Amino acid sequence: MDAINANLPTIWLFLVGFFLLYYVVTDGADLGVGMLTLVTRNSEEKKVMMDSIHSIWHGNQTWIVILGGMLFGAFPLFYSIVLSALYIPFIVMLFGFIFRGVAFEFYDNAEWKPVWLVSFGVGSLLATLGQGFALGGLLGGISVQSDSFAGHPDDWLNGYSAIAAAGVVAGYIMLGAAYLVARTEGPLQERSFRLASAAGFATALISAVIYFATSLLHPSMAGKWLFRGESVWPSLFLYFFLFLTLGAFAMYFRSLLRKRQLAPLVWNWLVVIFSFTGLSIGLYPAMIPSVGAAALTVEEVAASPTTLRFMLVVTLILLPIILTYTSYSYWIFRGKITRDEGYENR
């Protein structure tokens, strides 16, 4: 019990990391599918792509709502500083969510349907760009004074965050294409195989640039690469996750070459999980990295122990329940997507 009490903020860091990664691999794929409709010419194919996520995107999106709430509760300082510092990217993401989210129901009811296919694609792109620039803005460093954001509202807009945004766009397209490989067949699946390879190469390349640029930006991360820290463990973990990431990428491309149906998506999940974990180890214990001044650590931004303990108990009871019924609903709608059935026939 004492061990738990002493490490509550770190435990919550892992939980929040889990929520974030679950969101990215599931709704990231949904947003990727959405962006791919923008480069698809055939309206019927666009509709099949939209249908492939129709029954699950909403549940997937809810993980970012959970993530927001849990960050707000467990790390109030992080939540308040990061959201106000990255105001514009987050508002863009929210607008994107609106256009993406209403597209499904409005498509069903509209007479002029193509506009909602566009709304679906553009909304997905906006939400992804918002998330990408927010990630870049956070990892690039936020200037903080007396527990408040003290920088300029466009601090997030720079070369580094543009690379990060490109990485998120490429990564989500990779996830979306791998998802379509698993859920579709015929010409659409053939094209998704090719797109999944191309997006995979782009993501690998941009990820390497992000790792390099982040190390240049934050001396603490560079120090870990060079074994300059007090302990060798962070450095070892960093290299370990780098190799895991490379291995997952290799297996991803191998599964695409062998035309496997579900394996590319699974390897893609591992790519995301390993590369993100590596980046987090590089920056740990900073939760809000800062350029110049001292970064805010996990302990500093956490809520009070009473809150963290109470939330932990409730969350540990809830998570297995959520994962059970979520899996059930995935199971109900498993299999290949063919054609829209329409409300009357569902």
Next chain:
Amino acid sequence: MELFQDQVLLSRIHFAFTAIFHILFPVLTIGLSIFLVGVEAKWLLTGQERYYQHARFWMRLFLLNFAVGVVSGIPMEFQFGTNWSAFSRAGGDIFGHLLGFEASMAFMLEAAFLGIMAFGWKRVSPGMHFFATCMVAFGGSLSAFWIMAANSWMQTPVGGEFVGNRFILTDAFAAIWNPDAFWGITHMWLACLEISLFVIGGISAWYLLRGRDTEFFLVSFKAMVVAAIVVTLLQMATGDGAGKSIFKAQPAKLAGIEAHWQTNPEGEGAPWKILAWPDKQLQANVWEIEVPNVLSLLATYSKTGTVTGLKEFPVADQPPLLLPFYSFRLMVLIGLLLAGLMVWSLWAWKKGELVPERVGRQKRLLYAWMAAIPLSYLAMETGWIVREVGRQPWVIQGVLRTEEGVSRLPAESVTGSLIGFVAIYTLLLILFLLFARRILQKGPNLVDSPVEKGKSHRDINRFLAKKHITRY
């Protein structure tokens, strides 16, 4: 323009606008999902296709309403961090974690089972489908519970202590079951039911008036008349409870709502202003129409009970007056009108007018039910104005002032996002109404039969599913 430089005011307008828009949708989600549980249960119990057709028809409207509610709800959560970061820092310990619970317990449940409810008619058994509908309804009401507990905590912040402007939680249950929570939660939940029943009843009235599918819609209309007996009366009772809770915990808010300036001397009752024009600069009402002793009676059940007046509070701690005062009166008036409509409907029922051959002639009654739709929404919005504007100048009652709760943002950023939200939400509302009208004009599908079709589709899907699994 001075308005576009006042960052605090802009952020307040930003929040007020998005909240006033968003809340229109979840209220119907909550009530309509309970109605769907009811008709689906009736279908399973009686086996009558009519109830299945009711479920299918109202679900279309439900899904449209739900979609707009979800997309306008996500910005609400993020807005606390983007626009109200100082508040988030101060109250995050409890407020944030209640939002986290709302998302993980309620939204997740709704989201996962909504897929089954909307698209699973032919993929799961009727019993499983009914379970999914129940979970969607349960998730909706549960979300109302958590968000109202969080909002009530802003009215009566207990369960911990404020250390240097930051709330440190010591007792989570005390914070959740804060003094305002019971009345806040029940009053709002009943508002959801009341609005939904007038929406369902009002739409049914529209069909009855046109003589379209009369027998079909008489079922839902009469069910809503019965529901109205319980809900309108309970709503008045919880309204009374909520008022007394404000009297005890937020005396300045109560005095503001009632434009009550002077504390009544011992042995004398406080009068209730039917109408008045309160003026903060004068610290008095310019004019007033009052009934003696009624305010004391309402607040304390005693003709001479002491009710603290506004003058006991420093001017800086007094709430705005005109908006809560008139919003409150409008809300109460509508509540009484809706209860009157319930009595009128019962009377018509007793006279034997609510039968297929005669109901179409009850034109006034049916028009009144249609008018009750916008009125019930208006009562809910004015109630929220009383609740939130009445709490001012505080964002957390007595602890953190609203102006101290905002993010340090340049006014241009807030203006920009506000314009964006106004434009997008206006578009959403227009499209929602357009599509809702289309659903209503199309009407229910009265030849839709669940049993045979369902069975064959389910078999086909099972077959297809098996084929695909082996392919993985």
